[in-house]
Amino acid sequence: MLIKLTGGTVYDPAGGIDGQKRDIYIQDGRIVDRPTADLKIDQEYDLTGKVVMSGAIDMHTHIGGGKGNIARILLPEDHRSDPVIRTDLTRSGSGHAIPSTYVTGYRYAEMGYTAAFEPAVLPVNARQAHMEMGDIPILDKGGYAMLGSDDYLLRMLTAKKDQKAVNDYVAWTLQASKCIGIKVVNAGGISAFKFNQRKLDLDEKNAYYDVTPRQILQTLATAVKELGVPHPLHVHGCNLGVPGNVDTTLDTIQGVGGLPMHLTHIQFHSYGTEGDFKFSSGAAQIAEAVNKHKNITIDVGQILFGQTVTASGDTMRQHANHKHGHPNKWVCMDIECDAGCGVVPFKYRDQNFVNALQWAIGLEIFLLVDDPWRVFLTTDHPNGAPFTTYPHLIRLLMDKSFRNDMLATIHPEAQKMTTLASIDREYTLNEIAIMTRAGAAKLIGLKDRGGLTAGNWGDITVYTENADRQKMFEKPDYVFKDGEMVVKDGQIVHVKWGTTHIVKPDYDAAVEKDLKSYFDRYLTMKMGNFKISDDEFTEDGRGSLTVHSLKEVV
């Protein structure tokens, strides 16, 4: 099968193409060079005047795993407001804040996304995360395994085990949980909450362990680097949502000593304490630090107004924030000496000073960070807003007058506390393609996704140029997944199944000796039963694993 996409205006930052006319050929799922003249084209699409990008990749979205399912079950009223009816092609389900799995896959694909990564996979709950993602059609997926509040690591650090031992444990965890990266959530803080600590600063010791968050971050960032895992340590920082946390975040950036580190939903960690309400924007300082430290990447975690639900591993902060929950019902859970989770529904209001300023802070960060290869477009779905708001967010970034119109409607005191109106920057299509495609693929270490040159898989999205960027990005003309058309005119036309991306760093087999004894003595399952096997992905005939190569370690 040879497909030709003819005459589209291509934005392929990975291939260095910024808005030039190009023909693209797809053969057997992959993009190929222009074939010899005698090869028959089976299908041709005239894309004259259309915008062509690779399929979008969401590098941080909560689409699989226990806390998301708790959030689903907690909010039947939210699902009732958005029923999704079955068609001959698609399954039924429910939508809005945290959609059911099938609906998640369809809605992402209908927006031109072809891959999404769950950033908070508790190793002990990884099986569930993968099973849920296994029921998300069309998209490729993958997960980042959460470490940093697990008692095994904290015991190692307290016992002053060397870096090599930690590296082995990290590599073992990646293999056992079938993940592609490592995430830390409130380093050590989820554990501290189990010991009844209600806050934990960067240099504050765990009440039981002789360990600080800073040490955990340094050790894990080093492990990730030394193992050659392409995705840098993915960090949800300390003090989420606390006014004044901008200092913690700056300290985290400076304190990691140049190691690669990704700071996620940084909007929630960029708050000062100035002004009448003792809540102010730290966006300028954060952007300055990110611009200066090339080892740092971020995603924003933009909030958008409306009802949503927050689901996080950060039990300490979620418990502290439960009083702001709306509706007033929430779940906190300590989990298996591994981590925890907290689920708190939220309604962000434009006439609430704090919410309004959070909105502005996120946008300030987007617009003040220079390098689109190091900032990623997220709402931390569903925490800041459901992923279905992305086209709206893209318009806010690309359209200054629209942005300023919106700004004029939010809480007046918040308007006074943001520099947003004075920022002229408008993102270009190429920059959007970097943030949502090429940059994301590079950040995660996907070798043949996120680009449109020969050798890449045929994940391609085609839009009709429209000055209203929200309309443009809401409804692509075509979406191809692995070379097959899955969406036409914003509607699913074909359902297929994506792969699960993982890395498999080596470890010294001796690591299992200690682990086995730890499992037998303290945990509630056998180590052998903890490890996820390949056949758990493939036995349903739909799933597959794609192993990505590691970076060479110097």
Add this chain to the structure above:
Amino acid sequence: MTEITEVPSPFCGIGTDDLTISVDGLSLKVLSNGCAVNTPAFEQVITDFKPRVAGKQVALEHAVAKAVEILQDSSQPIIGGCATDVNGMRALLALADRCGAVVDQMNFNAARRNYLAMQDSGWMTTTLAEVKNRCDLLLVFGKDLESFVPRFFERYLWNQESMFLEDTANREVIYLGKAPSGTAQVSPNGKQAQVLTCADADLPDVVAVLRALVKGHKIDADSVGGIKVSDLQTVAERLQAAKYGVVTWAASALAFDQAELTVQSVCELIKDINDQGSRCSGLPLSGKEGDLTASQVAGWISGYPARINYAKGYPEYDPYLYDSRAMLENGEGDALLWVQAFNSKAIPPVTDVPTIVLGRSGMVFDKEPDVYIPLGTPGIDHAGHAYRADSVVAIRLKKLRDSGLPAAADVLSAIERAL
């Protein structure tokens, strides 16, 4: 004969995975770490292999074809039981979505007590490894724990070592409501649990008073449900003083009207203690016969726990309306598909509507169903996944023998394909 070690169990609900089982052809024997729940469930002999239609043995394809015919003739099919593994539930929901069926897990009336409380105000909970390593005070509410989960104390309380307790034998146990039936709750150093009993009907009042005491309200009465208020005051103080208190209950034991309000009181009391500055968590126990598995999978596929109706082309959740037994009694359904892969004694309700049973081999019926297809059991006849009581850990079930009995997922998918 082979010996298989580290066998996980889908039967006991706590994800015991240290069984050693010998396999000799089709016969299984639990060699170590069995219990009153798991051993008979594993060792049960296969008594029928052949599907039946109208009581006559037929080939599987024939039975599937008859099932398809029944579902095609139905305008409101009901899928009950829903006791299967993750892949079984996936296939069951696909079929329900296809034919507009009601999906109702057989234990939902019990599970509902938890879901209603959780969906109204939420809760704070913990999991078994946290109990094993941190819990210094366990309050067992309204249930004789050891008959429900025989190995709970041995595995999670009187474990030899724990990471954060000097001596697990010093843990404290309080029974509130029911008395323990055996001696499992006696600590290794001989310490007995404190026992405060009352009638089930008094549990709502007892927990209401306990919550008031936790909040520091004054109680005028001297006793409630036969329990001295001063004793409850002590319970409240011990919960507040505990480093990591845990309150456990089994929704199935709270078999009285509006028990969800009692569950809610327990959950709110736990939240109060956390807001006062101490740690305390709930441990709702279920996970039997696939009940949590059903609601977890229904949760991610439909957005709701396992009592939903697909009649309108999308899932609708109503914890009362779609009670399959009530629907059958009221004539609101016109075909029943019963799926029960774990327990051959859990047979469908007797009904006049055409009935298809996909059941664990060995089912004996009061009334022969129109179609009966004996199933293999997840974790014995085929691999699979099941959730354990704390709803976080999905255990990987092993295939132990080659019986040729089909998995529920295979049969359900075959029916769906033929529809």
